[in-house]
Amino acid sequence: MLSAKHLDVRYGQFRAVRDLSLDVKQGEIIALIGANGAGKSTLLRAIAGALPIYSGELSFKDSRITHSPSCDRVQQGLSLVPEGRRLFSEMTIEENLLLGKTSNRQGDWNIDRVFETFPNLVKRRHAKAGSLSGGEQQATAIGRALMSNPDMLILDEVSLGLSPLVVDQVYDSIETLREAGTTIILVEQALDRAIAFAKRAICMLEGRIVLDKLTAETNRHEITDAYFGLQKSTAQEAS
Template identity: 75%
Template sequence: MLSVSNLDVRYGQFRAVQGVSMNIDQGDIVSLIGANGAGKSTLLRAIAGALPIHSGRVSFKQHDVTTTSSSARVKQGLSLVPEGRRLFADMTVEENLLLGTTVKRSGDWSIERIFATFPNLVKRRHAKTGNLSGGEQQATAIGRALMSNPDCLILDEVSLGLSPLVVDQVYASIDSLKDAGTTILLVEQDLERAIRFSHRAICMLEGKIVLDKLTSDTNKEEITHAYFGLQQSKHQEASQ
């Protein structure tokens, strides 16, 4: 469904993403992990069309979308929930959700289904999002993306700044998307949750992919080593 080939993304002369290639099949749940500054959010934003690509290729549902706009990618079924939620604080929950229909595709997602998926939002329907808790804001941001009826949902730092209890509630709601067959690519800092929640874990280090494995075949130690670059360090020491 989603294919990235030899992708390079730069900020000036700095290569934030370096030659990244990966494939995600329909229905896959993939966690993108790595330390701060590894290039995870940059990669997600480039895939979604929110950042220009220096070189390489992005394909979605066998269509080359490398140079298409983010709105065109949404029309094809690719939606991003950005880091920091990016809600309009002076608008209500309902108004923010309706913004997700600006680019509308056929499907079953509606405001009422969003409220059924995130019941904590029901009583906050007419509240301004600037007055919501972090968990309520995250639910609203996810709901806004779902309103476009995506085939692939990209979630950037879904648990950032949330208490463990609220994170559990958010993930419980996301579980329903898994059951519906939605393809999900998410950034997750919690390694144990990434292993438990996903079919695959992709680990980035210094702008490159250093591990891409089924979580059922990968233990926590292997992921931790890739996360902190320990395997790379051992190889470098052995070659000296």
């Protein structure tokens, strides 16, 4: 579904993502793991079109999108829930959700289904986003992305700033997406939760992939070693 070849993404002269290659199959659930500054959010934003790609190639569903604007990528079925949620604070939950529908993609996701998936939003559908709790904001941000009926959903820092109870509620909600076969890439700092939820773990360090394994074939110790750079990359050692 997604193919990245030798991606290089920069902030000025700083290479935040370095010669990175990655393939994602339809229906895969991937946990993207790494310390702050490893390049995770930069990679996701580049895939979504929020950051320009300096060099390399990116394809989605066999179409090259390396330099396509983000709005075109949404129309093709690629949707990002950004770190920090990025809601319109003066607009209501319902208004924020309806913005996700402007891509005009056909599919099963509509405002009623979003409220069924996130029942904590129903009573507050006319409340302004700026007045919401962190969990309500995260649910709204995910719901807005789902309103575009994506084939691939990218979730950046799913549990950041949320209480354990609210994190449980968010994961219970996105479990339905996994069961429906939606392709998901998520950034998650909680290793145990990432391993439990995802089928594949990818760990980044200094802009490169240093571990890429099925979660059933790895463990917390191996991921932690990769996280702190105690293990050499096998996937991209040659680079």
